[in-house]
Amino acid sequence: MLKIIAATAKELLLLMRDRTGLLVLFLMPAILVVVITLVQENVMELTGQKKTQVLLLDLDQGELGRSLQKQIETTNLEFVVWDEVQKDGGAIQTAVANGDYQVGIVIPQGASLRFQEETARLFQPGNGKRDSREIPDALSATSLQFFVDPGVMAGLRSSVTAQLQMALTTIALEAKLAMFGRVLQEITGPGVSQQDPLFNSSKLPSLFRQPLLALTENQDKSRETETSLYNPVQQNVPAWALFGMFFTAIPIAGSILQERGSGIWVRLSALPVSPLVLFAGKIAAYIGVCLCQFLLIALIGAFLFPYIGLPAFTISMNLTATLITALFSSLAACGFGIFLGMACNSYEQASTLGATSVVAAAAIGGVMVPVYAMPPVMQRLSIISPLNWGLTAFHDLLLRGYSLSAILDDLGRLFLFFIVTALLSWKLAGVRQ
Amino acid sequence: MHAICARSLVMRYKYGAQLALNDFNLDVQQGEFFGLLGPNGAGKTTAISILTGLFPSDSGAALIMDMDFQKKSNKIKQIIGLVPQNIGLYDKLTARENLTFFGKICGIRGKVLAEKIQQCLEFSRLTEHAIQPVATFSTGMKRRLNLAVGLLNDPQILVLDEPCVGIDAQSRHLIHEQLKILNQHGTTILYTTHYMEEAQELCSRIGIIDNGQLVKEGIPATLLQQSGMSNLEELFLHLTGKGLRDQ
Structure with missing residues (x-):
């Protein structure tokens, strides 16, 4: 445990020394959520939702x-x-x-x-x-x-x-x-x-x-909270926070590739420490980054959006469940980053593959366009995207008002994705030596 | 007891039929300063990697203090210090932060760690630069710190892979002197280098490796006497040939 803490502290120190990189990690999703939400606010007008x-x-x-x-x-x-x-x-x-x-x-x-x-x-x-x-x-x-x-x-x-x-x-x-x-x-x-x-x-x-025939919409009585109506803020805040969280996979991969490229990985391999301990240190540090990203985007949604003419983001009563979803999404993102770092041979490879795969997973996962608006083939394909699992869970909590028990399957998928990528990375660590 | 013992090590490159190590045998006694010399691609780094537990050989046995890596990997890693050829330090961390991290990873804590870090900084003459990021260091300073990190766990066996590449005479001299002191205090040293005069100055025994096999080993003076050569470089070229190793 002390070795994990040491590895985490080292990762946090490295992150704090790379202020530009850290700034990009937070600015990128923050800018995206503001711009895309403003754009989609107009799209909602066109689609009759406003x-x-x-x-x-x-x-x-x-x-x-x-x-x-x-x-x-x-x-x-x-x-x-x-x-x-x-x-x-x-x-x-x-x-x-x-x-x-x-x-x-x-x-x-x-x-x-x-x-x-x-x-x-x-x-x-x-x-x-x-x-x-x-x-x-x-x-x-x-x-x-x-x-x-x-x-x-x-x-x-x-x-x-x-x-x-x-x-x-x-x-x-x-x-x-x-x-x-x-x-x-x-x-x-x-x-x-x-x-x-x-x-x-x-x-x-x-x-x-006076109407003699009426259409009455039925609400699901099992929902714990009052349903929030769909709006681009409730869609985009979790969506772009997820996108930012999965984008941390690239700096995670970069940090691993830097260690592999120098003598650090060789030195660490010769020390009495398992690669899993070193991975755990990275994961702990970057989960912190991912959760801070989520909080930043949520705060932007809640407090900045009303000043620029957008509805405020609300988590309503599902704060704990929302944070748990953010945590599991962070785990999946970190697992992917570590896998990327072990599977690729250079930072160029990792950044290209990482960026492409995250953007593709975001696109098919419903971050850019809601899944229901996609062609049937893409809708079927969306179930393989970890961003879709995270986004579905967030939507179930924030738009449909479901409780934590209703999103356990999506959380399970995210956790399984993390376990699989972490184990593959561990296996690759042996091969890379 | 042999500090390091390699028996019939065979290691094949991942792709192709060429052998990195071909029936490689080596015995290094406790307290010895052993120099492993060889041209590029001879198998030095592969041998060191197997002997420090970075990866297993395809066949044969690697024993450290009579312990097999297959069975007691963690225990062996606690008594070995590796100084890799590529500098194994975090550029953005200071010298002290690097030492702290690697010390904690070795399992050292609290006051012991603080004392150990101070010793390492003094050993590498970097006390005044302890809070400077490694990125601002000269190559000589990095090499000295690279060596110091390898000493954090007070290793019984220190394995150095070309630790003096690309540094000035002053830093090289300091490293040599410190290694001699460590050896005098009982640390077994396995040292690879391309510099023959370095091996002649430091090593109590040398081994010359080529094509994955140890082709000659012994005390430098004895080897020179037996071969009738005037210096180690002449002997080295005689044993390994003058053909370029561009593979």
């Missing part, structure tokens, strides 16, 4: 515009209203075409009046007889101009179009129902209509808005 801004130019300034804005309040859209005095339809088209806004809508002058006239025409009395009405052959729709940036993803285009169409359909339906109520009033007479809300033209639309 309100999409729609540019509105209301040249009509009538009831239709007000109704539309009211309807939009309940959707995932948000209007940015342009002043009609300064702008026209051409300006909105240019703004959308230039990509300043992804979607734009123009309510033409007189649209409210035309819409009211068309609605009234639906129930127009015929031939002067009070109870005789003509159903018109066709109604003329009041058209609103709609612009979409050609560069917008198809999913966003469909989502925005559907939500706007739904809002317009609701407005039209409510207008028709209001008109229908008035007609019923005329037909049945004031005596009946005053008593029955069905014949009340002002109450009828709200009555028809």
Whole structure:
């Protein structure tokens, strides 16, 4: 045990003497988590997970515009209203075409009046007889101009179009129902209509808005904590902390290769100490580095992100389980680093192989793009990535609100990966002598 | 009792049929200063590696103080000190930190370690530079510290693989003098070198190795007398040939 402590102290001293290297280890994931989260915050907007801004130019300034804005309040859209005095339809088209806004809508002058006239025409009395009405052959729709940036993803285009169409359909339906109520009033007479809300033209639309069929989302009752909603912060903080932790594999490999390249490894091999003791010293020191990396990224997420317009990172009630996951991920990362140091013959080999394998494991593990968004082949492949095991465990804790017992399989995989890489390194240590 | 005993050691290179050691036999008595000489690729480092337990031979036996590495590796490692040819020190650590780390790895602790470190610093004349990082040392200072680290565990047997390569006359002289003192105090020394005058000055007995075999061994003066040569270099070239060893 004392030899492990000596080896750990030596590793920590070496790390502290290499301040530039240490700074890179902490700065790299810190910069990545900030940049990628800011970028993904915008992607979430595009994928409908955040309100999409729609540019509105209301040249009509009538009831239709007000109704539309009211309807939009309940959707995932948000209007940015342009002043009609300064702008026209051409300006909105240019703004959308230039990509300043992804979607734009123009309510033409007189649209409210035309819409009211068309609605009234639906129930127009015929031939002067009070109870005789003509159903018109066709109604003329009041058209609103709609612009979409050609560069917008198809999913966003469909989502925005559907939500706007739904809002317009609701407005039209409510207008028709209001008109229908008035007609019923005329037909049945004031005596009946005053008593029955069905014949009340002002109450009828709200009555028809009441849903008779509903979709209710069920929550898993087994979860210990309140579920945190998905956002890029909850995804990226653990993801890029994991990436940084696995990147420490390169300096670990570098330290081993430096010892192997000089007379240090030969000297240590001739001393009464097992390579496992020396590995344990390195692992202990670098686990400290990995946990500090995780804490730094978590603190950035919790305290810096709100200042730059991002949601704050929350660990909620699963702090212990989260730290245990970080510890097991660190073990796996250190095991990989030691294996890399023993398997490679030069620092160039180790840094190239290490960087490539960590980036590839991060990509297939869901660090850069969530696994569910990958093609089926890549989704199947993701289960071989240790970063995926760590990330799945973090997501289960931080996004799905599961307890420690629910992530034991992922922790087991990470630990097994560490054991296998450590044993292979020990075997290689014998071969390298 | 032999301090070092090699019996019919055979070691094959990992790839190819060439033998690094071919029926290599060696006996070094306790308290001897034995010089192992040989051209490049003769098998010196392989022999030393097997005799210090870095790796096992393909066949044959390597015994240290009558103990077999296969059975008592840890015990043997406690009585052997190895000074590797490549400097085995952490550049970013100071001389004292290097000595502290390797001392603790040898199992030395507390006051004993502090005293041992002080002795080693004085031995290598580096007391004034104890808190300087090794990276700032000259090659001579590094070589002296490299030797001092090998002495931390008070080894009964000290194995040195070309410890004076690339250093100035002053550092070489100091190392030679210190090794003589160690030997006078009973430490058995196995010393490999390319410098014949160094071997002639230091070693009580020498062995010349070539193609993985010990081709000659004995007291330098006796060997010269028997061969009729005037110096060790002449004898060495006579035994190993003048052909270049570029393999």
